Amino acid sequence: MTAHPIADTGATPAPIPAPRVDSEVGPLRTVLLHRPGAELKRLTPRNNDQLLFDGVPWVARAQEEHDAFAETLTSRGAEVLLLSDLLVQALTDDRARIAGIHSAVNERRLGIDLADALRSHLSSLAAGPLADVLTAGMTFEELPAGEGASLVRRMHHPIDFAVDPLPNLLFTRDSSVWVADRVAITSLALPARDRETTLTDLIYAYHPRFGRTGRAYGAHSAPVEGGDVLLLAPGVLAIGVGERTTPAGAESFARSALADGLAHTVLAVPITQERATMHLDTVLTMVDRDALVMYPAVRDNLFAYPVRSNGDGGVLVDGPVPFLEAAATAMGIDRLRVIDTGLDVVTAEREQWDDGNNTLAVAPGLVVAYERNVETNERLEAAGVEVLRISGSELGSGRGGPRCMSCPIDRAPLV
Numbered sequence: 001m002t003a004h005p006i007a008d009t010g011a012t013p014a015p016i017p018a019p020r021v022d023s024e025v026g027p028l029r030t031v032l033l034h035r036p037g038a039e040l041k042r043l044t045p046r047n048n049d050q051l052l053f054d055g056v057p058w059v060a061r062a063q064e065e066h067d068a069f070a071e072t073l074t075s076r077g078a079e080v081l082l083l084s085d086l087l088v089q090a091l092t093d094d095r096a097r098i099a100g101i102h103s104a105v106n107e108r109r110l111g112i113d114l115a116d117a118l119r120s121h122l123s124s125l126a127a128g129p130l131a132d133v134l135t136a137g138m139t140f141e142e143l144p145a146g147e148g149a150s151l152v153r154r155m156h157h158p159i160d161f162a163v164d165p166l167p168n169l170l171f172t173r174d175s176s177v178w179v180a181d182r183v184a185i186t187s188l189a190l191p192a193r194d195r196e197t198t199l200t201d202l203i204y205a206y207h208p209r210f211g212r213t214g215r216a217y218g219a220h221s222a223p224v225e226g227g228d229v230l231l232l233a234p235g236v237l238a239i240g241v242g243e244r245t246t247p248a249g250a251e252s253f254a255r256s257a258l259a260d261g262l263a264h265t266v267l268a269v270p271i272t273q274e275r276a277t278m279h280l281d282t283v284l285t286m287v288d289r290d291a292l293v294m295y296p297a298v299r300d301n302l303f304a305y306p307v308r309s310n311g312d313g314g315v316l317v318d319g320p321v322p323f324l325e326a327a328a329t330a331m332g333i334d335r336l337r338v339i340d341t342g343l344d345v346v347t348a349e350r351e352q353w354d355d356g357n358n359t360l361a362v363a364p365g366l367v368v369a370y371e372r373n374v375e376t377n378e379r380l381e382a383a384g385v386e387v388l389r390i391s392g393s394e395l396g397s398g399r400g401g402p403r404c405m406s407c408p409i410d411r412a413p414l415v
Helices: 038-042 059-075 083-090 094-104 112-123 127-136 151-155 191-206 247-259 323-331 345-353 374-382
Strands: 028-033 079-082 161-163 176-179 182-185 214-216 229-233 236-241 265-270 284-288 291-294 303-309 315-317 337-340 360-363 366-370 386-390 407-411
Touching (some): 028 059, 038 059, 059 366, 059 386, 079 083, 083 127, 083 191, 094 112, 094 127, 127 191, 176 191, 176 229, 176 407, 182 191, 229 284, 229 323, 236 247, 247 265, 265 323, 284 360, 291 374, 337 374, 366 374, 374 386
Parallel strands (some): 028 079, 182 214, 291 337
Antiparallel strands (some): 229 236, 265 303, 284 291, 303 315
């Protein structure tokens, strides 16, 4: 999917409003997606586990499904920005090129000579081909022939990666999070995703669209991933702590948000450390101002540690207290409406695994969800939530739903 050029009328274009996201459900204005590309074609049965995919997707079908997802969003008035387009545009800045190349070349693995030769080759590429290598990687057999005198190259199989591909770029939610008018570049936990934040970082740093963007969360010493960060309401954050986000990462993010005045309450929410519940948004997502869809198996044992400012630069930590109770209190409402995933225990487990909880709100009471989660979607509609169904038979092979595949950049305020 590519953007259509706008005719030049000679008039000065209106300035693009500064991005802002204060909730999970405010009307979606602008969203960042990544259309699946050549990086998914690098997946094989030999490497898919290492690259965090449960299978080898049919790439052409995944692209069709993603295009339909993007069209669903644009049909509801959202502007869709594609990460690959933004990356190419950012790489026209020499500073972005240096950062991207530096992240791609692992001197410790390649050795000094081959690393220098690879840097030289990447530096010669135009922005488009360079972006292709930074996202899809490069095998040893794809290196220019002139670097053949390397022991490192000779001792690797030709199809081994000199630059690793980034198939998880599909999940744009994880590497950056908007909180109010600032963007937080996160710290991803697993080695297969290390370079994703570098690419996201250089887009926000060097693409002209984001020249006025302020930063939140400057510490990257402990892992925190965007799928674990939910903006329950203006000033109220929930951060899952589990397989991908550590207690130290949650605390660091909370301290930053509180110190910057981006939140008055942060709820640290422990979740099971396993593949099925890798992020908080795999067990619950907001679907309306006062409603969420939630995996019933965690409903009664999900707790939270409320974190607030002590008014003197430090924090106060309470709890643990029941999550639903703590969230309602922080949001200033009597209670949260809970819509269960599935219809029975077995169906709930199946649909949670198939990202039934991982919905993307386009507006209050309007969400995008995978069509395969039939029972959950019917329960949402019975509760007054409109569901825009999309296919995800191939997109779901990386264990992520519509929320995982989208990073909202601008939402209208709730009124």
